[in-house]
Amino acid sequence: MNIDNINNSPKNTYNDIKAEDIVSMVNDLLQKAVRYGASDIHFEPTGKNLNVKYRLDGVLNTIELIPKSLSDNVIARLKVLGGLLTYRNDIPQEGRIEIQESQNGQITDQRLAVFPTIHGQRAVIRLFYKHQELMDLKQLGFPEQIYTSLKKIASQNLGVLLLTGPAGSGKSTTLAAILRHILKNTPGKSVVTLEDPVEIRIEDATQTQITPHGQMTFPTALRSLLRQDPQVLMIGEIRDAETAKIAIEAGLTGHLLMSTMHSGTPAGAFLRLLEMGIEPYQVTSSVSAVLNQRLVRKLCNKCKMKSANDDSFEALGCDNCFGTGYKGRILIAEMVHLDSELRKAILAKADIDQLECILKIQGHTNMISNGKQLINQGLTTMDELTKVCGIVPDNQE
DSSP: OOOOSSTTBBBBBTTTOOGGGHHHHHHHHHHHHHHTTSSEEEEEEEEEEEHHHHHHHTEEEEEEEEEEEHHHHHHHHHHHHOOOOOOOSSSSSEOOOOOOOOGTTTTEEEEEEEEETEEEEEEEEEEEEGGGGGGGGGGGGOOOOHHHHHHHHHHHSSSSEEEOOOTTSSSHHHHHHHHHHHHHHTTTEEEEEEEEOOOOOOTTTTEEEEEETOOOOOOHEEEHHHTTOSSEEEEOOSSSSHHHHHHHHHHTTEEEEEEEEOOSSSSHHHHHHHHTOOOHHHHHHEEEEEEEEEEEEEEOOOTTTEEESOOOOOOOOOOOTSSSSEEEEEEEEEEOOOHHOOOHHHTTTHHEEEEEEEOOOOOOOOHHHHHHHHHTTTTTHHHHOOOHHOOOOTOOO
């Protein structure tokens, strides 16, 4: 398979392959995905083909069109690798694929999910890499002010830090880096995590995996953990009111707790807690800060070109970046601390527009402003920022 320029039409490398060669074909696709740094591999059935897509730097690219006649064989092979039931084609299944020696120690885990559709079964493999350059908090690329704030929060003995952002925005990487920072700078602290699943291994931390549909749910495990004398707790995600209530209480009773929430903005995270039934005074007393982050693609250093209209750069595309014009990703973020004005507004149950207005009056540096700084530095483009953050108003600073 030649994907020197990934923007070209997808290949039909495996048109002449036979069913007995499926094993080598699947291994080939997995190895090439690792070679090119794909975070996910999608096997999507259609009426004509089985489309194979790699997610590179957050963007899905169609790599191969496998004949539909081989679709069932490919999915069956993936099920065998993931330890799933090959004879059940009518239910969703999840599993793990064992790491192969040919992957040269680059991969820490491979998660497989299979789902039935009208055209056959759809499979997605998520790849987890060993990123040595993303181990330390300083290396993540936060603006200096946010980096300083995160170190200060990491040194506290109580309170709640919430991270917001969509899936794939680097929240787990940030949380792992904060926990490593705590373990490095305050050795001997009891650090415990509850995750679904455990994505990143953290040395010297006690990590527990919550299995879907199991008896040990997030609330059950969290209640029990609070009797295990932890000092720092990390919950993979606050998904429901019961988990939120226990987490907030933990932050009020001498624990430093970190977790993620689904919210587009920091202000939205405060309101989400209120909607979950958390009393306003509990929110204002427990939450230290909300960190909102995204990942934008970095311009390829080998082919980016200065724009003729201004001092920004444009994405061109070359062999180094598979024709996309981008290579790698970089963080954009914003952080909101609870001050007296925000506390008053939350206690008064202000709506999101009122909270956003307070932040604007205070001169809050939002995520879009952070992104524009990166554009000025020639690291990304306005097109990429707009794509990741949504439509950017002309007057948005």
